[in-house]
Amino acid sequence: MKKVLIIGRQILKGCLRARSLSLVIFYFFSLVIFMSMLSSSDSAYRKALIIDSGLSLINIFGLFLVALVILPIYQNEKSRHTLVASLSFDVSRAKYLWGLWSGSGAALLINYLAMSLLLISTLLVLGVPVEFGIFRQLFLNFCELLALGSFAITFSVFFSNVVATMLTFSIYLVGHMTTSFHEAVYEWKGSLIGRALDLVWAVMPDLSLFNLKDIVVKNSEIPFYYEMVALIYALSMIFIAMEIARYRLNRENLM
Amino acid sequence: MEPIIRIDKLDYSYTEKHKILDQIDLEISSDEVFVLLGHNGAGKTTLIRILLDFLRGYKGRVEIFGHSPDSEIGRKRIGFMSEQPVVYDYETVSGYLNYFADLAEISDKGGRIEELLELTGLVRHREKKLSQYSKGMLQRLNLARALLNDPDLLIMDEPVIGLDPLGQDLIEKVVISRKKAGKAVFINTHAVSFAAKMADRVGFLMGGRLKKIFNREEFEKGTFPYVYEISCPNDEVYEKFLAEFEMKEKEELMARFVVKDVDESEKLLNMIVSTSSRILHVAANQEVLEKAFLEYSADLSLEDRAR
Numbered sequence: 001m002k003k004v005l006i007i008g009r010q011i012l013k014g015c016l017r018a019r020s021l022s023l024v025i026f027y028f029f030s031l032v033i034f035m036s037m038l039s040s041s042d043s044a045y046r047k048a049l050i051i052d053s054g055l056s057l058i059n060i061f062g063l064f065l066v067a068l069v070i071l072p073i074y075q076n077e078k079s080r081h082t083l084v085a086s087l088s089f090d091v092s093r094a095k096y097l098w099g100l101w102s103g104s105g106a107a108l109l110i111n112y113l114a115m116s117l118l119l120i121s122t123l124l125v126l127g128v129p130v131e132f133g134i135f136r137q138l139f140l141n142f143c144e145l146l147a148l149g150s151f152a153i154t155f156s157v158f159f160s161n162v163v164a165t166m167l168t169f170s171i172y173l174v175g176h177m178t179t180s181f182h183e184a185v186y187e188w189k190g191s192l193i194g195r196a197l198d199l200v201w202a203v204m205p206d207l208s209l210f211n212l213k214d215i216v217v218k219n220s221e222i223p224f225y226y227e228m229v230a231l232i233y234a235l236s237m238i239f240i241a242m243e244i245a246r247y248r249l250n251r252e253n254l255m
Numbered sequence: 256m257e258p259i260i261r262i263d264k265l266d267y268s269y270t271e272k273h274k275i276l277d278q279i280d281l282e283i284s285s286d287e288v289f290v291l292l293g294h295n296g297a298g299k300t301t302l303i304r305i306l307l308d309f310l311r312g313y314k315g316r317v318e319i320f321g322h323s324p325d326s327e328i329g330r331k332r333i334g335f336m337s338e339q340p341v342v343y344d345y346e347t348v349s350g351y352l353n354y355f356a357d358l359a360e361i362s363d364k365g366g367r368i369e370e371l372l373e374l375t376g377l378v379r380h381r382e383k384k385l386s387q388y389s390k391g392m393l394q395r396l397n398l399a400r401a402l403l404n405d406p407d408l409l410i411m412d413e414p415v416i417g418l419d420p421l422g423q424d425l426i427e428k429v430v431i432s433r434k435k436a437g438k439a440v441f442i443n444t445h446a447v448s449f450a451a452k453m454a455d456r457v458g459f460l461m462g463g464r465l466k467k468i469f470n471r472e473e474f475e476k477g478t479f480p481y482v483y484e485i486s487c488p489n490d491e492v493y494e495k496f497l498a499e500f501e502m503k504e505k506e507e508l509m510a511r512f513v514v515k516d517v518d519e520s521e522k523l524l525n526m527i528v529s530t531s532s533r534i535l536h537v538a539a540n541q542e543v544l545e546k547a548f549l550e551y552s553a554d555l556s557l558e559d560r561a562r
Contacts, residue, residue, distance in 0.1 A: 017345045081341040088335040089358040090327035254309040
């Protein structure tokens, strides 16, 4: 465990020195521009619009963080030979991977907290009431990004950064299409396509579980145990993704 | 003495057609400097990668300190100086060594880092970002990293490539001090003169096969002819020597004389000592390794040489 944390600390340093700060700054400017446009509206849905777009914006920039900061770590570690240098000490490949995950997760957390703080401050400045539901959605959103980050690491162990990015975005897109999948599967039921869609649906993570924006915006009730269930779901996805990555890395020849 | 590296019938290939390592048998004891000589692409680095568990899926038996390469117990006692620099370019030397010292679980981390910075001459540059380092400095840092855990086995992959004479001198000093401390060093190189200087034993890896292993006695003491390299500002000295010995070549102040046996060697050394002129430099070059290198590579196909 100690070595996982040592590697994590080093990875965190690298992530924070990568593009994360510029992404947070870019997020802040986007937030300000977007919010000032929406706040001038006198629509009855002004509050809902502001909250909805604020939460969407943080989700999109979180996705950028995963793609631009977390995803390239493994290949960077490989190309600058720090991966093999670390493994030449008595560190197992599994520990190294978990170190990679913990470091990138910590970097994601720090940046995400900064972005959340900016969002909350902006909402307060605009006079939008910050209800508890917003924090719950922010938490769920973070769980989703953490799980996506694990998929990104796993894909980067298998493929180049470009392919890994495409696959991570695909997971994100398909993961949010669960309802459409439901309908498609129902429509093609029994046919070959139906069975294929059934398989995709069964294998793909259901990321819509982490999206409660509608409920938050409408200020509806969310069961109190919801976050716990979502967290367990995210942790299981992380575990599965990292186990697949470990399996692959254990068979990889490191040059 | 129990060997610390034991390799039996090791085979390795990246593709089914082309064997990189072919039936390698090798044992290395705990206090020797073993140099693996070979042409580019002979399989030297592949062997090191297997020893360090970077490459898996080999056939045969490989043990380090009595454990398989994937055991963390064996790797605890190894230091690895890679050919390529290992760089966190945003780090300073201190930050970099601190990270690896933590990984190696060094108890007196500060003291050990200080000692190694002193040894490698990087004290003045400790707060510099690694992105500002030259290749030579990065190699010194590489060496410092490899020595952090005071390893029982130091593995060096092409340690003198790209180093200036001062850097090479540092590497030589480190190898000698490891040997004095009773620790083993395993070096991969294609620098024959470096191997001749440093090694207790030299193995020739050519086209994936370990062709021959020479003991120091074999390539140093008992094998003639020797070539003595002498530098002297006075040409008359050379004329005296020329009357007794065959001159191989002469360049400005330096001449090379061939001695055929022990008697001739003694005679030449006595003449050097008794000459009244100033002798600037004397060195004996054993050509055994160089000859063997060329001889073994002559058996290789063009494709093997170029791989």
